[in-house]
Each structure stands twice: as structure tokens, then as C-alpha cells.
Amino acid sequence: MGARQTLGAVTDSDSSKAKRATARGRLLPANQEFAVFATVAVCFVAMALTMPSFLTLGNMFALTRGISVLGILALGMGIVVIARGIDLSQVAVLASTCGITVVLLNNGIPAPVALGAGLFIAIGIGCLNGLLIAFVEIPALFATLATGLLTLGATRALVLPQLIVYLGPENAWLQQFGGNLSIGLPIPVIVFAVVALVMHVFLVHTVLGRSIYAQGDNPETAWLTGMPVRPMIVTEYALSSAIGYIGGLVMVASTSLMHLQIADSSLIFDVILVVVLGGISLTGGRGGVSSVIAGTLLIGILLNGMTLLNLDTQTQNIIRGAVLLAAIVVDSLLHPHDEETSKQGL
Amino acid sequence: MGINLSKRLPAIAAGAALSILAGSAMTLAANITRDTSRQAFDTAISGKKVAWVPLWMGVLESEWTGIMKDQFGQYGISLVTRDPNFNNDAQLQAVSQLIDEKPDVLIVQNNSTTLLAKELKRASDAGIYVVQMNMASNYVGDAYVGVDYTQAGHQVADELIKQCGGGKTSGEVALILGEATAAPSIEGLKAITDGLKKDPTVKIVSSQPGDWDANKANQIATTVLQQYPKLCAIHGFWGPMAAGAAQAVKNAGRQGDVKVFAISDGQMGDCDLVEQGLFTKALSNRADVQGITLVNAVLSLLQGKDKPGDKHLFYFTNNYWIESAKDRGYCYKVDKAK
Numbered sequence: 001m002g003a004r005q006t007l008g009a010v011t012d013s014d015s016s017k018a019k020r021a022t023a024r025g026r027l028l029p030a031n032q033e034f035a036v037f038a039t040v041a042v043c044f045v046a047m048a049l050t051m052p053s054f055l056t057l058g059n060m061f062a063l064t065r066g067i068s069v070l071g072i073l074a075l076g077m078g079i080v081v082i083a084r085g086i087d088l089s090q091v092a093v094l095a096s097t098c099g100i101t102v103v104l105l106n107n108g109i110p111a112p113v114a115l116g117a118g119l120f121i122a123i124g125i126g127c128l129n130g131l132l133i134a135f136v137e138i139p140a141l142f143a144t145l146a147t148g149l150l151t152l153g154a155t156r157a158l159v160l161p162q163l164i165v166y167l168g169p170e171n172a173w174l175q176q177f178g179g180n181l182s183i184g185l186p187i188p189v190i191v192f193a194v195v196a197l198v199m200h201v202f203l204v205h206t207v208l209g210r211s212i213y214a215q216g217d218n219p220e221t222a223w224l225t226g227m228p229v230r231p232m233i234v235t236e237y238a239l240s241s242a243i244g245y246i247g248g249l250v251m252v253a254s255t256s257l258m259h260l261q262i263a264d265s266s267l268i269f270d271v272i273l274v275v276v277l278g279g280i281s282l283t284g285g286r287g288g289v290s291s292v293i294a295g296t297l298l299i300g301i302l303l304n305g306m307t308l309l310n311l312d313t314q315t316q317n318i319i320r321g322a323v324l325l326a327a328i329v330v331d332s333l334l335h336p337h338d339e340e341t342s343k344q345g346l
Numbered sequence: 347m348g349i350n351l352s353k354r355l356p357a358i359a360a361g362a363a364l365s366i367l368a369g370s371a372m373t374l375a376a377n378i379t380r381d382t383s384r385q386a387f388d389t390a391i392s393g394k395k396v397a398w399v400p401l402w403m404g405v406l407e408s409e410w411t412g413i414m415k416d417q418f419g420q421y422g423i424s425l426v427t428r429d430p431n432f433n434n435d436a437q438l439q440a441v442s443q444l445i446d447e448k449p450d451v452l453i454v455q456n457n458s459t460t461l462l463a464k465e466l467k468r469a470s471d472a473g474i475y476v477v478q479m480n481m482a483s484n485y486v487g488d489a490y491v492g493v494d495y496t497q498a499g500h501q502v503a504d505e506l507i508k509q510c511g512g513g514k515t516s517g518e519v520a521l522i523l524g525e526a527t528a529a530p531s532i533e534g535l536k537a538i539t540d541g542l543k544k545d546p547t548v549k550i551v552s553s554q555p556g557d558w559d560a561n562k563a564n565q566i567a568t569t570v571l572q573q574y575p576k577l578c579a580i581h582g583f584w585g586p587m588a589a590g591a592a593q594a595v596k597n598a599g600r601q602g603d604v605k606v607f608a609i610s611d612g613q614m615g616d617c618d619l620v621e622q623g624l625f626t627k628a629l630s631n632r633a634d635v636q637g638i639t640l641v642n643a644v645l646s647l648l649q650g651k652d653k654p655g656d657k658h659l660f661y662f663t664n665n666y667w668i669e670s671a672k673d674r675g676y677c678y679k680v681d682k683a684k
């Protein structure tokens with residue numbers, strides 16, 4: 001990582017800029033996760049010292065439960081961003097597909113069929129995203145924005161005109177996935193942990209996973225060395241949608257309803273914030289599951305602390321904005337704009 | 347539907363009575379006899395055009411729209427609806443455009459007290475009656491139909507005192523507001539705070555914006571439940587959002603121990619949650635009655651002789667507590683046929 005950065009700096013024609021970049025390399029840890037984990041540690045200690053209710057097992061469970069859905073979604077988004085893409089349709093797709101699943105369940109459709117149908121549609125839209133981006137070569141930003149709107153519009157028109165659907169009492173079994181184990185450990189946290197573990201094994205120990213990093217690093221080289229870059233893109237977006245669907249089911253299990261309005265909320269930006277904050281750079285090829293966990297933890301600690309302190313909205317917005325700004329500054333210090341990072345897309 | 351209709355009948359009857367009253371006033375003015383009353387009514391209203399810009403087409407707005415479509419359709423009034431889908435710019439643009447199309451009545455649901463104020467004044471100057479639905483603007487139009495959030499806040503405060511006050515519990519109450527800048531959040535919070543002054547043992551330990559989102563409410567409630575092990579009650583500013591908090595109470599194994607209240611428009615989910623024991627009580631705004639009241643306000647304006655901007659009428663609607671299955675009539679089901 002450090003070597004790559006130096007290489008990027010050397011190709012820069014401006015020698016003074018190169019000197020500054022190497023100086024930065026010495027001053028700052030090359031690893032953004034480390035910086036975020038350090039911030040998390042500082043926040044954690046500060047809150048534990050100042051707030052007696054912070055460092056309790058119950059609050060730790062509450063904190064991790066609160067961020068598990070965000071974390072799950074960020075894992076899906078992470079794959080796409082590592083491959084230099086972005087999936088703006090993720091939340092719209094999960095709202096639509098989970099809404100459809102709940103409607104099917106409430107109408108007495110057997111659970112495996114209802115859950116399977118939702119997953120099938122989610123993967124279908126993910127594949128459509130991938131096809132549009134890889135084969136029609138539409139920029140990811142526009143393709144996923146359009147498919148998200150399309151999915152949401154079609155769901156509203158055909159299935160859920162009133163945007164809200166409650167899980168019927170006969171389907172209360174699904175709520176168990178939003179409950180706690182007997183020791184108080186929230187099940188959404190376990191789901192997050194399992195998805196994170198599977199994701200880590202996939203990204204680090206499988207050929208496809210390693211290839212995604214190669215593609216994100218340099219799509220042309222990946223293609224020239226014989227990687228099936230286009231089918232890989234389709235797979236990545238399908239995975240993002242499918243993981244989003246899992247996150248959506250946890251949401252339904254926790255709240256017993258699905259409200260399509262979340263597609264219009266800032267959730268999708270929170271997901272991208274977590275991904276970028278943790279060190280999966282928008283320039284691709286960097287970061288991993290630990291980045292997502294670091295980013296999610298930082299957001300989780302902030303949200304939890306602000307709720308415990310009962311801060312008003314303005315103060316919360318100032319803090320959130322400051323953290324986002326700090327993350328962008330750190331990102332640009334660690335990944336200075338040069339010839340390597342200025343290249344975008346396929 | 348049967349229950350709904352019977353609940354609606356008094357409102358419809360009241361509307362009819364109003365129309366007759368208006369009719370008799372006109373009799374004096376224009377020598378209208380009972381035989382010609384329908385003709386006079388039709389002359390005043392049929393062929394008129396009503397424009398309607400809600401925040402978006404949610405459950406509540408669909409209910410109002412359905413009632414208007416049905417009623418106006420029968421009276422021969424045309425209804426134009428523009429759905430800005432919760433986008434302020436789109437709403438402003440829709441209102442501007444509609445003013446140029448010169449409807450007879452413009453009905454808006456304001457997301458903020460300032461956004462549409464200027465345009466509503468322009469509408470009035472252009473000879474269009476302005477009616478505001480449930481969420482008011484700083485510009486006072488010809489009619490406001492909807493909840494008095496101050497009154498509703500006091501109703502909630504009284505209930506919180508009844509359930510948590512008098513020193514018999516910790517008196518700790520958590521509030522989950524909607525979007526922090528929306529009128530129902532601001533006015534509701536102020537009214538509840540004022541109302542709770544009657545009993546100093548009841549205190550608001552947390553008031554956080556849930557942005558009308560069940561997931562956010564769920565997270566906030568989970569944290570607050572941990573922080574306050576003796577919490578007496580959580581009150582949410584909207585049913586579907588409070589549902590998220592109710593699930594958090596259930597997941598924490600404190601159902602019944604921590605009471606959950608909500609103020610809501612009275613959609614079916616509100617009644618379902620009370621019957622499932624997830625809500626202790628819900629204060630219904632009766633969107634079905636509000637819809638009928640809105641229709642009546644429009645009928646009055648069209649039949650009156652006042653020019654737009656001359657009068658400011660208020661049709662504050664009443665709220666009803668849903669406590670058990672017998673209160674199912676306080677909830678409405680959107681009729682897809684309408």
C-alpha cells in the first residue's frame with residue numbers, strides 16, 4: 001500500500017509534490033482502518049469515562065444492534081466499491097423486495113417461497129445493474145440511480161400503493177431474527193458477524209474475491225490478463241443486492257414493518273459514508289471487511305453517544321458533518337490525487 | 347367498511363346539515379325555495395376545479411384523496427392531484443404551476459411553515475381559495491382543516507401523567523419526535539412539555555428526532571431502554587415510527603412494564619398494534635373524518651360569497667384514544683375502489 005502510494009507520487013511530474021507525499025507517508029499510517037480504529041478507541045474511552053451508562057453490557061448490545069443493519073448493507077456496498085463501482089439502488093431494492101416478501105407472507109404464501117421470491121427479485125435487479133454497467137457501459141452512478149427509482153416506482157404501483165406494510169401476527173416467527181439470545185446478545189449482531197465472516201473469506205481466500213481487488217485496482221490490466229471483468233461486474237452488483245436483501249429482512253424482523261420511505265431517506269449515504277470512512281476508497285482496490293467494521297463502529301459509537309447525551313438535532317448534525325469532513329480529509333491525505341487515482345471506471 | 351361507514355355517518359350528516367344551513371342562508375339572499383335548493387347548490391359547485399398538493403401519497407394522504415375523489419366526483423367537482431413525493435422543490439413547483447392553471451380551490455399540506463407561504467398569498471391574490479390540510483403554513487389561508495397539535499400534545503401529556511405521574515413510577519418519559527423541523531414535532535413537543543408541568547414527578551429524560559423512520563425509532567428506543575432501566579413510557583409522534591420503538595420494548599423483554607404511546611392518523615396498523623399489546627394506547631387523528639371535513643370546507647367556500655382572503659375558517663378535528671379492540675372504528679382502511 002505504501003509502496004503503491006510512493007509509486008504514484010514518483011510518476012507525478014511535480015517533484016515538490018512528491019516530497020510532500022512521501023512526508024505524508026511517514027507521518028500518517030498508510031492504513032486508514034488503523035486511523036479509524038484509533039478514533040473509535042479514543043471516542044470509546046472518552047465516553048466510558050464521562051458517561052456511566054455507556055460502558056455497560058446492555059449498552060454495548062444496544063450499540064452493536066443499532067449498527068448491524070448499516071454494517072450488513074455496507075458489506076454489500078463494499079464489494080461494489082472495491083471494484084470501483086457504486087450501488088445507489090441498494091436501499092430502494094431492499095425496501096421493495098422486503099416489502100414484497102412481507103406482502104406475500106401476509107397473504108399466506110409459504111415462507112420459503114415468499115423469502116425466495118424476494119431474494120430472486122433482488123438478485124435479478126442486481127444483475128440488471130451489472131448488465132447495464134458492464135455491457136451497455138452506462139456509468140454506475142446513473143444506472144443504479146435509475147434502476148432504484150424504477151424498482152421503487154414499480155413496487156408502489158403494483159404491490160404497495162401506500163408504502164407501509166406491517167408483518168402480520170401470524171408471521172411473528174420472522175421477528176425472532178430481530179430479537180435477542182437468552183444472554184441478551186442481539187440476533188442482528190450475529191447476522192452481521194456471519195455475513196462479515198463469509199464476506200472476508202470470499203474476498204481474501206477465493207479467486208473471484210482476489211480478482212475483484214485486481215479489477216478495482218486496474219480494470220484494463222485485469223481484463224488484459226484474462227479476467228472475465230464484465231461477468232464479474234454483474235456478480236458484484238447481484239451480491240450487493242442480495243446482501244441488501246438480508247439487511248432488509250433484519251430490518252423487518254426488528255421493526256415488524258417495512259416502510260418504502262427509507263428509500264428516500266439518507267440511509268444510502270450513511271452506507272456509503274461507512275464504506276468510505278473505513279478505508280474502502282472510492283478509487284477502488286483498497287480496504288476490506290475490517291474497514292467496514294471500523295467505519296460501522298465509529299458511526300455506531302457516535303450515534304449511541306449522541307442519543308445517551310440527548311443532544312439536539314443541530315448539534316448532532318454539526319458532529320456528523322465534522323466526522324464526514326474529517327474522513328474526506330484523511331482519505332485525500334492518504335490517497336492524494338495523482339495519475340493512479342485519477343483514472344475512473346472500466 | 348361497515349364500521350367505517352357508521353363512524354363516518356355523523357360526519358356526513360353534519361356536512362349535510364352544514365350544507366342545508368348554507369342553503370337556507372342563501373334562500374334569504376336569493377329567494378331560493380326548498381324545491382330549487384339542489385339547483386342552487388349545483389350551480390354554486392358543479393364544474394368547479396379543486397387542486398390538491400399533498401406532501402406525498404402515503405396512507406394518510408391516500409385516505410383523504412380517496413374521500414375527495416368520491417365526494418367531489420358525485421358533486422361534479424373536478425380534482426387535480428400533484429404528488430411531489432416529499433420533495434420540497436417539487437412541491438413548490440407544483441403549487442406555482444397549479445396557480446397558473448387557475449383552479450377555484452387550492453389545497454396544500456405544508457411540510458414547513460415557510461416553504462409555500464409566498465405562493466399561497468399569490469394564489470389568494472389570483473382569486474383562488476386556499477385550504478391547508480393538517481400541516482399549516484405561516485400564511486393563514488381561507489381554511490385550515492386538521493389537527494390542533496397543541497391540543498393533541500396536552501392530551502398526550504395528561505395520559506402520561508395518568509400512567510406515570512404521582513410518584514407511583516420513576517416518572518421517566520422518552521419522546522421520539524418526527525423530523526425535528528416539522529410543525530407537528532415542534533408544536534407537539536412544546537405542548538407536551540407544557541402539559542407535563544402539571545406534575546413535576548413526570549420528566550422527559552430523552553427527546554430525539556426519529557425522522558418518521560421505524561428503524562431510527564427502534565435504535566433510539568433500544569439505547570434509551572438500556573440507559574433508563576426504570577423508564578415508564580415512550581411516546582412516538584407517529585404510529586408507524588412508534589412501531590419500531592414498540593418492537594424495541596418487546597425485544598428488551600419489557601413489554602407492559604414500559605408503556606408505549608403514539609399519536610397517529612389512525613391507519614389500521616395503529617389499531618392492530620394496540621390489539622397486539624405493542625402499543626399501550628394510540629391517539630387517533632381520525633383521517634377519515636378529516637377527509638370528510640375537508641370536503642365540507644371546500645363546499646362552504648364554494649357556496650359562500652366571500653372573496654379569497656376575506657375569511658379565515660378553522661376546522662380543527664378531534665382526536666380519539668384507541669385503547670382496545672372496541673375502538674377499531676377509530677381506525678380507517680384505505681378503500682382501493684375509490
